[in-house]
Amino acid sequence: MITNTNYKRKEDIKMDKDLHIKIFKLMVRARLFEERQLQLYHEAKIRGYLHPGIGNEATEAAIITAVRDEDIIYPTHRGHGLFAMRGADMGKVLAELMGKSNGYCSGQAGSCHLAAPQVRQVQGILGAQIPIATGEALAIKLLGEIKVVLCTFGDGAANNGTFHEGLNMASIWKLPVVFVCVNNLYAVSFSFNNSTSVKSNAIRAKGYSMPGYDIDGSDYEKAYRTIKAAVDRARDGEGPTLIEAKTTRVKGHHPNDSGSYRSKEELEAVKKKDPIRKATRKLLRLKILGKSEINRIYHEVKKDIEEAVAYADNSPFPSIDEFVKYCRQTLE
Amino acid sequence: MKKINYKDAVKEALMEEMDKDERVFVIGEDVGVYGGSFKVTLGLLEKYGSKKIIDTPISENAIIGTAIGAAMYGMRPVAEISFIDFITLAMDQIVNEAAKIMAFSPGLYKIPLVIRTQCGTGRGIGGHHEQSLEAWFVHTPGLKVVMPSTPYDAKGLLKTSIRDNEPVIFIENKKLYPVEGEIPEEEYLIPLGKADVKRKGTDLTVISTSFMVHLSLEAARILEESGISIEVIDPRTLVPFDKDTIINSVKKTGKVLIVHEAVKRGGIGGEISAIIAEEAFDYLKGPIFRLAAPNIVIPSNYILDEYCIPKVEDIVLKVREILKK
Numbered sequence: 001m002i003t004n005t006n007y008k009r010k011e012d013i014k015m016d017k018d019l020h021i022k023i024f025k026l027m028v029r030a031r032l033f034e035e036r037q038l039q040l041y042h043e044a045k046i047r048g049y050l051h052p053g054i055g056n057e058a059t060e061a062a063i064i065t066a067v068r069d070e071d072i073i074y075p076t077h078r079g080h081g082l083f084a085m086r087g088a089d090m091g092k093v094l095a096e097l098m099g100k101s102n103g104y105c106s107g108q109a110g111s112c113h114l115a116a117p118q119v120r121q122v123q124g125i126l127g128a129q130i131p132i133a134t135g136e137a138l139a140i141k142l143l144g145e146i147k148v149v150l151c152t153f154g155d156g157a158a159n160n161g162t163f164h165e166g167l168n169m170a171s172i173w174k175l176p177v178v179f180v181c182v183n184n185l186y187a188v189s190f191s192f193n194n195s196t197s198v199k200s201n202a203i204r205a206k207g208y209s210m211p212g213y214d215i216d217g218s219d220y221e222k223a224y225r226t227i228k229a230a231v232d233r234a235r236d237g238e239g240p241t242l243i244e245a246k247t248t249r250v251k252g253h254h255p256n257d258s259g260s261y262r263s264k265e266e267l268e269a270v271k272k273k274d275p276i277r278k279a280t281r282k283l284l285r286l287k288i289l290g291k292s293e294i295n296r297i298y299h300e301v302k303k304d305i306e307e308a309v310a311y312a313d314n315s316p317f318p319s320i321d322e323f324v325k326y327c328r329q330t331l332e
Numbered sequence: 333m334k335k336i337n338y339k340d341a342v343k344e345a346l347m348e349e350m351d352k353d354e355r356v357f358v359i360g361e362d363v364g365v366y367g368g369s370f371k372v373t374l375g376l377l378e379k380y381g382s383k384k385i386i387d388t389p390i391s392e393n394a395i396i397g398t399a400i401g402a403a404m405y406g407m408r409p410v411a412e413i414s415f416i417d418f419i420t421l422a423m424d425q426i427v428n429e430a431a432k433i434m435a436f437s438p439g440l441y442k443i444p445l446v447i448r449t450q451c452g453t454g455r456g457i458g459g460h461h462e463q464s465l466e467a468w469f470v471h472t473p474g475l476k477v478v479m480p481s482t483p484y485d486a487k488g489l490l491k492t493s494i495r496d497n498e499p500v501i502f503i504e505n506k507k508l509y510p511v512e513g514e515i516p517e518e519e520y521l522i523p524l525g526k527a528d529v530k531r532k533g534t535d536l537t538v539i540s541t542s543f544m545v546h547l548s549l550e551a552a553r554i555l556e557e558s559g560i561s562i563e564v565i566d567p568r569t570l571v572p573f574d575k576d577t578i579i580n581s582v583k584k585t586g587k588v589l590i591v592h593e594a595v596k597r598g599g600i601g602g603e604i605s606a607i608i609a610e611e612a613f614d615y616l617k618g619p620i621f622r623l624a625a626p627n628i629v630i631p632s633n634y635i636l637d638e639y640c641i642p643k644v645e646d647i648v649l650k651v652r653e654i655l656k657k
Contacts, residue, residue: 105440115436115440115441121440123429128397128424131394132429134397134398135397135400135401135403135404138401139407140405142383165397166394166397168389169389
């Protein structure tokens with residue numbers, strides 16, 4: 001859906017063979033990383049909250065490859081694939097999720113507030129990141145720098161007031177920010193159809209005088225072309241874009257959610273939209289990758305992940321004394 | 333030294349910091365052309381331009397949100413919430429984001445953000461424009477809370493707040509803007525966490541904040557005529573809080589009255605009295621008393637406004653009652 005005809009044509013965005021492979025590798029990395037996290041959760045090694053983002057990999061890999069190193073990415077609470085994909089040390093991410101002192105945030109952020117130098121902090125308050133990301137884009141513009149902020153949020157957060165306030169400001173000030181609504185069709189248990197006044201949040205873009213795109217977020221190529229065009233446009237000083245990437249939530253809201261509110265038929269359909277399955281079939285069909293190469297990719301990623309697990313597992317928990325010392329230094 | 337009113341003292345602090353550091357900017361509703369609801373920023377748009385003085389839509393949550401984002405990027409925003417009553421709309425960004433982002437991720441971010449706002453009654457404009465809500469922020473770890481009562485304190489503390497690397501809630505008072513005082517010609521800073529003894533005395537310690545400091549000083553002058561000597565202490569910053577100055581005074585007088593403009597129930601008077609009870613109990617010669625606003629919704633009525641906050645006579649009477657003089 002295009003609500004602004006001045007939009008740089010996404011068909012013009014080039015994708016070479018290497019980029020297809022790069023995106024696929026990132027997707028596999030995120031998928032296996034998250035599946036391993038779930039396993040660690042069920043072993044009670046990761047405790048507290050964990051919200052799997054399995055099913056979002058195509059959109060996430062598109063985001064990572066569409067931005068430049070100097071650009072800024074805001075994550076959501078769902079899934080930590082962006083961290084693994086953008087080169088955050090998986091060992092330090094896992095250590096953080098396990099509450100270890102050598103995690104990226106000294107074990108104080110866990111999953112719900114995870115942050116790393118590569119990706120901004122997860123906010124436990126849904127949609128809170130929208131005005132904050134907008135503010136970074138404002139700072140970039142005020143300083144006359146050329147960088148893009150990519151702000152992700154879910155379909156649930158798009159019904160929060162921060163969405164309205166943030167997008168309006170981004171629009172009036174023509175800020176270099178791209179909003180990507182990763183719509184997995186559920187806000188915990190409340191379905192998108194029942195929770196939202198429009199068929200796609202992309203329609204809402206019109207209300208903020210910015211281009212709006214509704215895309216199949218399980219198709220990495222569509223996601224990449226659309227997000228890249230929006231990022232390029234923002235970098236050119238043309239202002240914000242709102243993209244809704246429809247994905248699937250392959251798992252429950254959190255690891256202990258049985259998903260009883262979803263029908264069998266729906267869950268079957270979800271499997272068909274699994275972005276990794278789709279990407280695998282496509283790359284084999286286009287002969288970009290062969291089966292053995294795919295197996296090798298899985299093998300390598302698994303090796304990396306097991307190293308990360310070992311690192312996190314062998315890491316110490318923070319001492320309460322150290323925590324108290326830190327609190328006294330910074331918060332009193 | 334020069335004479336200046338509170339409003340211009342705040343403005344001078346903003347100008348000096350903007351002149352000194354190009355990362356400092358002002359953002360909020362009507363801060364530009366209109367000069368702010370109380371004209372604190374009047375003329376700044378012409379002097380500094382629209383990249384430094386940024387008018388915003390009526391979007392309090394996003395005013396603070398964008399200021400947080402800009403601060404994380406390395407700017408030093410001074411965000412204005414024109415009436416503290418409107419801060420409810422930004423509470424999520426203040427309490428859940430500004431106050432917590434640094435703590436959740438030790439060492440990853442700095443949030444050099446100042447939120448300027450103003451509280452207090454005095455114009456008959458009711459409970460959506462006249463509340464005093466400082467206690468909410470004192471109750472939130474991760475925020476600093478500054479509440480200056482004089483032009484000297486306002487300027488020195490605002491400059492320090494702007495240079496601080498953590499979020500600061502800077503609470504002015506609409507009745508204070510015309511209040512005059514002396515400030516040095518040259519630059520000065522006041523550290524956060526230092527109370528100020530506004531008047532020395534021996535019979536009783538009055539701890540008051542914001543506009544109540546001036547009423548307490550007036551009460552002290554009246555009481556002096558009856559030979560009663562009261563010490564008036566202004567904590568100036570509620571977080572960090574200078575316990576020592578207060579406890580040292582209590583050691584001397586043994587009697588305490590706390591005065592604030594916010595409602596009594598859940599107000600910072602309770603917190604201060606608990607600190608004194610815990611840390612200076614042995615020096616007390618009697619109960620700790622509080623004088624504060626009644627626990628009511630402020631009506632939108634100029635005449636009734638007067639009932640809603642302590643007055644000089646109330647302070648005088650309360651002190652006489654405590655001292656039985």
